[in-house]
Amino acid sequence: MNNNRIIHHQILGNLPECKWVKITVDGKRIKAREGETIAAALIAAGVKVFRYSVKRDEPRSLFCAIGRCTDCVMIVNNRPNVRTCVTLVENGMKIETQKGLGKRQINHEGS
Amino acid sequence: MKEVELAVIGAGPAGLSGAIESAKKGVNVVVFDENKRPGGQLFKQIHKFFGSKEHMAGIRGFKIGEMLLEEANKLGIPVYLDSPVIGINKDKVVAYVRDEKIQYIVTKKILVATGAMENVIQFPGWTLPGVMGAGAVQTMINIERVLPGKRILMVGTGNVGLIVSYQLMQAGAEVIALVEAKPEIGGYGVHASKIKRANVPIYLKHTIAQAEGKNFVEKAVIAEVDNNFKIISGTEKELKVDLICLAVGLSPLIELINLLDCKQIYVSELGGWIPLHDENMETACKGVYVAGDVSGVEEASSALDKGRIAGIAIAESLQHIPIEAASREIDGIRTRLNELRCGPFGEVSLQGNNKIYQAMRRWENEQGN
Amino acid sequence: MNRGISFSGTPSEEELEKSPGYPPEEIQRKKKVVIIECIQEIPCNPCEEACKFGAISVGKPITNLPQVDFEKCIGCGQCIAKCPGLAIYLLDYNYNEDDAAISFPYEYYPFPNEGETVNAVDRKGNFVSKGKVIKVSNPKVNECTAVITITFPKQYYKEIRSIERIRGEKNV
Numbered sequence: 001m002n003n004n005r006i007i008h009h010q011i012l013g014n015l016p017e018c019k020w021v022k023i024t025v026d027g028k029r030i031k032a033r034e035g036e037t038i039a040a041a042l043i044a045a046g047v048k049v050f051r052y053s054v055k056r057d058e059p060r061s062l063f064c065a066i067g068r069c070t071d072c073v074m075i076v077n078n079r080p081n082v083r084t085c086v087t088l089v090e091n092g093m094k095i096e097t098q099k100g101l102g103k104r105q106i107n108h109e110g111s
Numbered sequence: 112m113k114e115v116e117l118a119v120i121g122a123g124p125a126g127l128s129g130a131i132e133s134a135k136k137g138v139n140v141v142v143f144d145e146n147k148r149p150g151g152q153l154f155k156q157i158h159k160f161f162g163s164k165e166h167m168a169g170i171r172g173f174k175i176g177e178m179l180l181e182e183a184n185k186l187g188i189p190v191y192l193d194s195p196v197i198g199i200n201k202d203k204v205v206a207y208v209r210d211e212k213i214q215y216i217v218t219k220k221i222l223v224a225t226g227a228m229e230n231v232i233q234f235p236g237w238t239l240p241g242v243m244g245a246g247a248v249q250t251m252i253n254i255e256r257v258l259p260g261k262r263i264l265m266v267g268t269g270n271v272g273l274i275v276s277y278q279l280m281q282a283g284a285e286v287i288a289l290v291e292a293k294p295e296i297g298g299y300g301v302h303a304s305k306i307k308r309a310n311v312p313i314y315l316k317h318t319i320a321q322a323e324g325k326n327f328v329e330k331a332v333i334a335e336v337d338n339n340f341k342i343i344s345g346t347e348k349e350l351k352v353d354l355i356c357l358a359v360g361l362s363p364l365i366e367l368i369n370l371l372d373c374k375q376i377y378v379s380e381l382g383g384w385i386p387l388h389d390e391n392m393e394t395a396c397k398g399v400y401v402a403g404d405v406s407g408v409e410e411a412s413s414a415l416d417k418g419r420i421a422g423i424a425i426a427e428s429l430q431h432i433p434i435e436a437a438s439r440e441i442d443g444i445r446t447r448l449n450e451l452r453c454g455p456f457g458e459v460s461l462q463g464n465n466k467i468y469q470a471m472r473r474w475e476n477e478q479g480n
Numbered sequence: 481m482n483r484g485i486s487f488s489g490t491p492s493e494e495e496l497e498k499s500p501g502y503p504p505e506e507i508q509r510k511k512k513v514v515i516i517e518c519i520q521e522i523p524c525n526p527c528e529e530a531c532k533f534g535a536i537s538v539g540k541p542i543t544n545l546p547q548v549d550f551e552k553c554i555g556c557g558q559c560i561a562k563c564p565g566l567a568i569y570l571l572d573y574n575y576n577e578d579d580a581a582i583s584f585p586y587e588y589y590p591f592p593n594e595g596e597t598v599n600a601v602d603r604k605g606n607f608v609s610k611g612k613v614i615k616v617s618n619p620k621v622n623e624c625t626a627v628i629t630i631t632f633p634k635q636y637y638k639e640i641r642s643i644e645r646i647r648g649e650k651n652v
Contacts, residue, residue: 004258006282010589011157011171011624015256040255048240048327059326061240062259065247067145068228071238085247088147159564159623161524163542169526169562171623280645281588295486300520301565303489308642310605313489454521454543 005044021091038084038095039065039072050074050084051098074098115141116429118205118218120196120367123151124411125403125418126224127179127190132422134186136431141216142188143207145195148254150176151226151403152246153411155253157281158274161299165447166412173253175411199370203398220398220425223368224418227361227382227404232266235321241328245275245358252282260354264331265289266319270298270410272358277305279356287350290317290333292340299456320347322355331355363405371396376470380463381407387471391424391441392417395474400425407467409451409460416448485519490603495519500547501536508637512555512572516546517641518565530562557583561622570629573637580634581614584642586626591616592646599644600632608636611643 007015019034025047032041039062042050049059050072063071067086076082077094080102084095117133119126122144130140148154156172167175183190191209198206205216229244236242241260245267251259261284265276268291276286289306294316296303306313314333320342321332335346362383365375374387374395386401388394394401402421403414420441427437452461482492496502501516508515514535516527521543528538528546535552536559538544557570566585575581592598592613600611611630618626632640 006252006256006258008589009256010281010587010626012253012256036255040251040257043251043255043259044257050240053238058238059240060238061327062243062247062251064229064244065250066228086147159526159625161522161564163523163525164529168524169564169623283589296489299522299565300485300489300491301518301522301567303485304491304517304603305566307489307603308601308605309645310601315487450542451523453523453541456520456522457543 003044004046021089021093023089023091023093023095025095026097032089034089036089038074038076038082038087038089038093041089042084042095049097051102052100054100057099073102075102078104080104112204113216115139115216115218117141117220117222117425118143118203118216119222119224120144120199120205121151121224121226121403121405122146122149122190122192123224123226123403123414124153124175124179125226125406125414125421126151126222127183128415128418129222129224129400129402129422129425130188130190131179131182131186132419133426133429133431134183134188136423136426138422138426138429138431140188141218142183142190143194143196143205144190144192147193149180149190149192153179155246155249156411157253157278160412162412162451163447166415166451172411175415196367199367199399201371201396219429220400222392222400222402222418222421222425223386223405224401224403224414225364225367225405227363227408229357230360230362231357232319232359234319236323236328239322239324239328240326241324241353242322242355242357245271245356248354248356249275249278252278252284258282258284260328260352261285262287262352262354264319264333264350264352264355265358266356267291267358267360268296268298268303268313268315269358269360270302271361272356273298273302273306275356275358276311277302277309280309280311284354286311287352288333289313290319291315292318292336318342319355328353328355361404361408363408365405368394368399368401368405371399373399374474376467378407378463378466380459381409381467385467387467387474389471389475390420390445390468392421393424393428395471398428407460407463412451413448413460416444416451419444420448488604491517491519500545503548503550507550508571509573511574512570513550514548514553514555514557514559515569515571516548516559516563516567517569518546518563518567521545522565524564526562526564527559527568530559532556532558557627560585560627561625566625569641571637573634575631575634578633579631580637581629581631582637582640583615583627583629586628586642587624588645590646591618591626592628592643598630598646600630600636600640601642601644602639603641605642605644607644608640609633611640613643 075096117140153176525538570583572581611632615629
């Protein structure tokens with residue numbers, strides 16, 4: 001299993017127990033830790049590309065991790081341009097690789 | 112509209128210590144932070160701090176963060192997280208986003224402690240997944256506890272580059288190399304020695320020429336540079352890495368304070384454009400103070416002290432404490448702060464800060480103050 | 481040729497010999513003694529308070545290099561974990577007839593096991609000789625800076641400063 005989580009650490013101690021939530025990434029189900037950011041969950045699961053750029057269709061992923069550069073945006077629950085580095089996972093979240101600006105697929109009943 | 116005496120923007124070490132000092136003296140204060148977690152960059156600092164006992168030397172950064180938060184909680188200071196401040200004006204109205212709507216607060220004093228952001232360098236392939244700021248990597252490994260890569264190239268040997276390289280090894284990654292364009296290691300020798308003891312090469316007078324890979328970083332090409340930092344062709348070396356960290360400096364985040372047209376000065380020693388301010392951290396815009404990296408990129412210990420100075424000065428200007436008491440306390444902190452600005456590394460900061468104070472005095476004279 | 485710590489990342493012989501925390505050779509070979517390889521003026525002084533016997537002094541300004549009174553040093557090693565720069569060691573040249581022992585700070589996971597044979601390395605992380613772990617100490621008071629003691633052939637007493645990082649069971 002490709003799991004990039006740091007389980008043991010001399011300074012931080014062992015990874016504490018937590019509640020796990022289930023999210024999907026481009027249809028694939030992955031586990032995420034409650035309270036972590038979407039970006040962290042994706043990196044833990046080995047997802048390398050988060051989106052493709054607008055003009056040249058180039059792969060992009062996490063860069064600043066502080067919510068400023070927007071390189072990490074993905075479509076979350078049908079909403080594009082969500083900064084995955086500052087957005088926390090929620091059970092049942094649907095994450096999709098964003099191509100370009102992404103298309104907003106929102107019906108009027110809910111977002 | 113809600114009214115307070117002091118609005119602090121930024122719940123990092125500078126903002127929190129400023130809020131704590133002023134609250135201790137009875138100031139009605141509220142703190143805003145755009146992040147969901149307080150503490151700024153403190154909680155990622157898992158190494159023991161340097162300095163003196165008063166600077167909490169020997170204590171790990173995240174412990175200091177916990178201590179600060181505890182103190183703020185004890186004092187009942189409201190800290191509005193996930194509440195980005197989107198505007199401030201000369202009437203000291205602060206606009207922020209909270210609960211999905213724009214809200215306002217009017218205040219008598221503002222402390223801008225918005226910190227700094229990482230610089231970047233551009234090279235072919237720099238947009239590939241797997242190229243990240245060193246601070247970003249530090250957040251991932253120390254806060255989120257995930258490894259964004261297993262084989263690392265670190266660009267930059269200032270303290271950030273050296274410390275994050277060490278922390279990457281503590282997280283279980285292999286650091287393949289560090290490159291530094293200058294002919295000398297930028298950060299502390301003791302940090303470099305830890306890297307060396309781990310048998311990691313440090314290539315001086317080298318830079319990253321290219322990042323290669325189809326959809327993400329698979330290789331990095333480093334090369335030697337001449338005295339003008341131009342790549343010397345023929346010196347290219349290929350390294351098999353999956354993560355390239357850029358530790359190439361920080362720049363103060365002055366966008367918010369620029370809304371007030373606060374006079375600035377360019378100080379390269381402290382990271383770039385900095386709002387002009389006096390030794391009590393008050394800017395050229397009366398009633399607006401700065402502290403922490405936004406007032407000049409130094410270290411966490413300096414941010415804590417500058418925040419305290421600002422907090423005390425603000426309490427005095429709001430007449431919660433007499434000026435003599437304030438001056439005494441501030442002098443004590445300033446003496447301690449200047450201890451950090453000694454020696455070959457600290458002198459650079461000292462020079463930079465003196466430039467700011469001198470320029471501020473000149474400006475004040477020009478205004479006929 | 482080591483031009484010095486700013487160029488190589490490791491202190492040169494000259495830098496070490498000039499430093500008041502680095503014991504002269506006779507003392508290194510005579511008794512169990514602290515070695516402080518702190519050779520740059522940075523504002524830092526936790527080592528001063530770390531020694532209950534008053535053997536380490538920094539004074540003011542706190543950028544002063546730590547000075548060791550090697551007579552007062554009894555070789556207890558309490559200071560090792562207190563240095564934020566991980567620059568303090570304890571050398572026991574006369575551990576036994578063949579071997580010297582060195583205690584050094586270690587903050588990686590996992591630890592080696594006591595009794596284990598390890599690769600002892602120099603300041604550049606280069607392999608010098610095999611060593612044996614005789615103690616791994618990680619008390620709470622050290623705040624996560626463990627102290628490991630290894631023995632090794634005594635002729636390498638000036639070179640060996642650590643062990644090759646243990647990879648073993650992955651922490652990821």
